[in-house]
Amino acid sequence: MNKLSFNATGLADVDITAFDATCNHLRENYRVDVPGYIDFQLEQFEVFNHYRNLNTRDAFAIKHTGADSYMLFLEMNPNSKSSKAELKHHQQYQPWALTYLKHNFGRVFIRTETLLDKIREMVFPIELDFKEDKPFSDRFYVLTDDKDKAHAGMTQQFRDAMMLIREIDFVVEIFEHTLIIGNRKPVAPEHACYLAEFVSRLAEVQ
Template identity: 80%
Template sequence: MNKLSFDTTGLAAVDIHAFEATCDALKNNFRVDVPGYIDFQLEQFEIFNHYKDLNIRDAYAIKHAGADSYMLYLEMKPNITSTKAELKRHCHYQPWALTYLKHDFGRVFIRTETLIDKIREIIFPIELDFKEDKPFSNRFYVLTDDKEKAHEGMTQEFRDAMMLIKETDFVLEIFEHTLIVGNRKPIAPEHACYLAEFVARLVAIK
């Protein structure tokens, strides 16, 4: 496969260049294929609730031994309420990586922990902490609706894979067996590849 095709409908020249460069980077670093139709059920993820419209422009399977993960190019139209600057940003194109996990995690939300999170936890202890893994708990803010399921699913291997992420501005949500991760940045090779590397590590966990 020399080229990954993608839908150019409605794209400006700068967006076409970003899509093409990202496709080339994925192809050069991973075994990538174009899957058949898959309903990824993105409506089940709360992190997309503030978008009035969400479409998958393109989806690519990242091939692994025994399982696949996926890179999704999403077209996202935010709920616009006020400023002229917001009105100009009528849609965004972002890369998100998705994979399926062996464990049922319930619902989990993870991002890098902030000072505000640490203060909030003192008053409202709602975060899932791992007493046996202080470096992980100090770095990440983990919310869940089922602490037992999440704790069982977030094994040491899972937490080690998370600790290898060098970026600090990503968000991750798990709904039962499905994980999606992104950084809300525009489509670019470096963004897509670090997301793809992360889900590749998760797929490799036995």
């Protein structure tokens, strides 16, 4: 780590500015530490399947009295095809937040529900709904491979934490005890803010 508190090797000036502003935001609003090496096993998340060479460039632990949560700065190369069907590689840097959960959720995918989702559900009822929490079910689209585990894990406190997220362009994926949230946007303080806020809130209620 250098004096900027992140790995600046290979970053363009505009990226260094964005990383520096985001790290400063984290330090100002949270008790942040640099953990030792942790294998976050990001390969288990389907949301990263269309990226190649996924690397955790930097990781910061957001300290709590209970379980820590983490802000990850990921370096990835999505594949895209040119008109000549040749693969092009475009390096991207994105902030994602991660926390560990007490309950085993199985595999869960959550995002803001769209009109297309509502229409699809009328034909294929595959979404997990919470009849006791209509505002949550109206806002979020929840897919799971184990409805019993997911329903048990997504307690009222969990759902309340989700409802406090003001942004709409994000995705949450849970694999058993590990949750990750991101919005596929570049590194920036305002993007990292609500990601860190959400996992911090979850760490307090779990």
